[in-house]
Amino acid sequence: MDINAVIASYRAKINRHLESFLANKVEEAARISPYVRDLVANAKEYTLRGGKRLRPIFFIYGYKCLSAGNEEAIIEAAISIELMQSYLLIHDDIMDEDELRRGKPTFHALYKEICEREFGHAKSDRFGENMAIITGDLLESYGEEVLASADFDAQYVRKALCKYLQVVRNVGYGQILDVLSERRGHITTDDVLRIHKLKTASYTIEGPLQIGAILGGAEEEDLDVMRDYGIPLGIAFQIQDDILGMFGDKNKIGKPVGSDIREGKKTLLILYALEHSNADERRFIQKKLGNRLTEDEMQMIRDIVIRTGSLDYSIGLVNANIEKAKRAMENSKFRTEAKEFLIKICDFIARREY
């Protein structure tokens, strides 16, 4: 199995379904007013900008763990999780005051620009954020609509929706802690790992796998295996994300390197470095958290993260969690093709550069 080819092939199919679903929504909006049509068209562009589509791929493979049935219907249902992702990103970008997403303006930044062009500069921030709040809300409802009308047994759909909504809730709870962590003085590595578990692990891997599996008729014990695989893999995914955010290539990751630090995010990488650095280093990092960095300052922080062993600690955690995930999948009774894919994708995630 060439995992890159499998991923690329599903990604293309998912993008086609997303494209077609959102084109219908643009038409729906056009029946309301040209302005609403433009906004939904912008939401479509935002959603189709790129993205690895790993979440819908996990959704599809959750289903394939149990069933070889309806491939078209499961791809269509899987775009629900990508619409959720799009909604979460739009709202997250407001909260983080980010201006770039996948190399282009975030949604609120786009509508701030539009406001300034069409209505002037007064309260253009407010206008941009308002349009982005509404657009996120719309995308949340689109995602649920896709799932509610999925071509599967109504009992399975109902159960899948309950799981989907549980994921939305967990992400919300995690996000509360995340916003809070930027304000609080004392945050421990345990706190950060809990946020990762609620936010990323639940909606990146465990959630999509389980929702797809439910549509394939999964029982409780199947969902437990997906949890034992999905949670560690999700944590590995998030830590890898933090590493890329500091050591990655801006052009590959689609956002400025160091934006976590500018936002005051206490990632595991930063926390461990703070806990193991000397007084000067600690003072330097504390001063920079929440502020813009020059390239030199960024390099100094990278050096501290390396010197304190924080980078090695994070890489070690990634590897340990990847092993844990693989073991859970190897011991499962799922269908062979899906199992093989889900084991191989662990290394793909650990080695990714974007």
Place this chain on the structure above:
Amino acid sequence: MDINAVIASYRAKINRHLESFLANKVEEAARISPYVRDLVANAKEYTLRGGKRLRPIFFIYGYKCLSAGNEEAIIEAAISIELMQSYLLIHDDIMDEDELRRGKPTFHALYKEICEREFGHAKSDRFGENMAIITGDLLESYGEEVLASADFDAQYVRKALCKYLQVVRNVGYGQILDVLSERRGHITTDDVLRIHKLKTASYTIEGPLQIGAILGGAEEEDLDVMRDYGIPLGIAFQIQDDILGMFGDKNKIGKPVGSDIREGKKTLLILYALEHSNADERRFIQKKLGNRLTEDEMQMIRDIVIRTGSLDYSIGLVNANIEKAKRAMENSKFRTEAKEFLIKICDFIARREY
């Protein structure tokens, strides 16, 4: 039938179900962290602050139009629409920068205060809005969870959810036009009526009625009757709201009189007055739109609204729409008790003072 007694009795039952559902959510949140528990407890307090509970009552009576079945289950399902309402209000308050809701701080204002008390004044606006965005998102998912797990046939539930999500979308589309209308120079009475149709009419009356009816096994033609009844009644409801917002009693409506003008909202009342006033009056209203008003200035605007015939025009529209709604219901084949209630509630809505 004593309609006030019926409303009061259902309101108490709805509040009990809401109280109990949200108490469970507070417990769920407590298992995550004390801070998340506090936030969900605040969302519970916000939701239970008051409110007429007309939406869930319409939901229940939509069901009762077709079925006399499961009273407890339909009341439980009906709280979904009140949770949607709570989510929409929290996000609306952010967009409108309102500070009071039902006589107490809006959600973002509450979390701004909490931030200032716990973490200082820096970016306390941002903190408050972030917590309010997340809380709205959580309440949206709570509402859908209630419906997804409602104790009805899975096919009906799936169809009810699709309708519920359609309502969320329509409100979103209406809200886009609403935010836009505060910026645009040229807004016509037609534009305003379209926003009312999308925002209020769809989610205040038509939507709740139809969702409840679907759970009772409604066919397409039943939903059409509910549309013909719900849309005019919803428009009447909104215009009455605008009238109360300018001529009502602050203590009864739970927000400052004139807040629509401060927010620059071009209500029908204001638009008609603008279209029929002399140059001095027009200039005065234009200058005041989007600004705080003294009590004297508010009185001057009221005088213009009366002199131009705008108040009479709005009252006329309320009455005409009420008659239209009643006729649609009288011609229907729904169950007698429900029909009688839905006809009587039209006058209740036209005469309400809060």
